[in-house]
Amino acid sequence: MTSTPLHRPRTVLAMDPPVHAALFDQAALDRLAALADTDPTLVVRDFADPAVAGPLAEAEALLTGWGCPPLTPEVLARMPRLRTVIHVAGSVKHHVTDACWERGITVASAAAANAVPVAEYTLAAILFSGKRVLHAAHAYREKRTRVNVLEVIGSGGNHRHTVGVVGASRIGRRVVELLRPYDMRVLLHDPYVDEDRVRALGAHPASLDVLAARSDTVTIHAPELPETYHLFDRRRLALLRDGTTVINTARGSLVDSAALTEELVSGRLNAVLDVTDPEILPPDSPLYDLPNVLLTPHIAGSLGNELGRMTHAALDELERYASGLPYADPVRPEQLTRSA
Structure with a gap:
């Protein structure tokens, strides 16, 4: 100004x-x-x-x-x-x-300014999860010698990766924008945004269940409201394909913590969680030590x-x-x- x-x-x-x-x-x-x-x-x-x-x-x-x-x-x-x-x-x-x-x-x-680092954190999480960096780092740490990276990465990678963005919030829209240079398919769900607007943002409209079933990575950017409580409940988490990564930088209550923990302990899903429910997990939570989970202490926003x-x-x-x-x-x- x-x-x-x-x-x-x-x-x-x-x-x-x-x-x-x-x-x-x-x-x-x-x-x-x-x-x-x-x-x-x-x-x-x-x-x-x-x-x-x-x-x-x-x-x-x-x-x-x-x-x-x-x-x-x-x-x-x-x-x-x-x-x-x-x-x-x-x-x-x-x-x-x-x-x-x-x-x-x-x-x-200054919400728009605060959206910038959250979207940047999310982009980094998407790229790292697609590349299966957590798995590779864990295998390297465990073996402390040469790792068969083809075996660890498997079918992972970011080429034609499908990212499901939940919520066309300031952050969600910024994530879609940041993904434009990459060879990825972006699905977007927001009940308040019509399909033409979703396409104008550079994404493909999808219902929440379709987004869950078709995405390699799901990133949550919806607000905490009564109707978004456990938006990803046990049923919807079950729709996610094996190996899908859940990224949550919104609020922990949007995901059923118990159901997600079961999926993560089984190894079927992966997660990058900057927020949890409760906000600070109990010391005995298995999520602290799982090789397929990255926990961060609410750092995605401006710091x-x-x-x-x-x-x-x-x-x-x-x-x-x-x-x-x-x-x-x-x-x-x-x-x-x-x-x-």
């Missing part, structure tokens, strides 16, 4: 202090100071704290992050001048309540130097607000019923 702001809105930061330290380096703090009337040292974690009553009463904009408490009616009553909330992360469901929409408060987020992308995406939105322009990535209440 390079527009000239019409004014510098009084802005308060609300998030966990360690999150603030990770998100805002000096360059980001300098940009924030140029865009807004703010105290960069004030980071609100408790809206009921009497020490922050004054700044909250004057706040026109909230810049929120992980750890921001819910914006309940009681909280909003302390911020009579609040007009907008800009979230320096993805989902706003944890803190934006119906009271915000009833007050006419506008909301934006490290990727956080800066989210911060500046949020500051772009703050600049648009200050310049009287519409948000590039607004959050609308009707979207929240079918988004993460």
